[in-house]
Amino acid sequence: MKNLIFLSLIILVTGCSKENKASVSVQKNNTETSKKDSIPKIPEPVKLSKNELLKNLNTEIVASLKSKDYDRFSEFIHPEKGIRFSMYAYVQPEKNKHFTREEFIKYISMRTRFTWGEKDGTGDLLIISLKDYLEKWVFKGDFTKSEFYLNEFKGTGNSLNNLKEMYPSLDFTENYIPGSEKYGGMDWNSLRFVFEEFQGEYYIVAVINDEWTA
Structure with a gap:
């Protein structure tokens, strides 16, 4: 028991x-x-479309030019192909000024003057420093208040435009400032950036200004 x-x-x-x-x-x-x-939970980053990405890049680039933050601007220059500047819509590689990123950084703070091309109407040569070119020619209007276009030309006139022939497979943005009534709309201005992808990022390979020419 x-x-x-x-x-x-x-x-x-x-x-x-x-x-x-x-x-x-x-x-x-x-x-x-x-x-x-x-x-x-950490939200996954929102993946932007290419169009949204290029628009955001365009906004940042224009802002860097307006604030004269050229260190920031240099970060958008293509690491291998550098950047070309064209005074007008017709791109001329043999005449346009071209800089590598390193050359841009070197000359932006120097008083070295370059011949950028001929002014329409007078034929006078535009001979100024890189910094002056950006401030007096590239950013000749407040493009932060301009109209934005992607892979589309808004500013059109009697000047030749060979952007698509020179860069047939690349994307470009246009910042367009309409002309005034005083001058019948002929005083419009456009600033275009041509982009090329490199290692998953987009960089500028060309900066092209456009306006009404005689």
């Missing part, structure tokens, strides 16, 4: 021990689940 009672006690204690372990396990699992639930 004593043996029977003793055996019953052992079974009872073993059963309680298993229940306690199971209870602890459940509590532990609940605690871990609670901790996981309490950790804030």
Whole structure:
């Protein structure tokens, strides 16, 4: 009889021990689940379309020109192909000034003058420094308030435009400032950036100004 009672006690204690372990396990699992639930989830970054990306880049580039932050502007220059500047819509590689990113950084703070091309109407040569060219020619209007276009020409006149022939597979943006009523709309101005992809990022390979020419 004593043996029977003793055996019953052992079974009872073993059963309680298993229940306690199971209870602890459940509590532990609940605690871990609670901790996981309490950790804030980091939202996945929104992936922009190419059109949205180029529009944002265009905005940043224009802003850097307006603020004269040329260190920032230099970061948008193509690392391998550099950047070409064209005074007018007709791109002429043999005449247009071209800089590597390193050359741009070197000359932007120097007074070295370059011949950029001939002014329409007079034929006078435009000979000024890189900094003056950006401030007096490239950013000749407040393009932060301009109309934005992607792969589309808004500014059109009697000047030749060979952008698509020179860069047939590349994307470009146009920042267009309409002309005034005073001059019959003929005093419009456009600033275009041509982009090329490199290692998953887009960079400028050309800066092209356009306006009404004689």
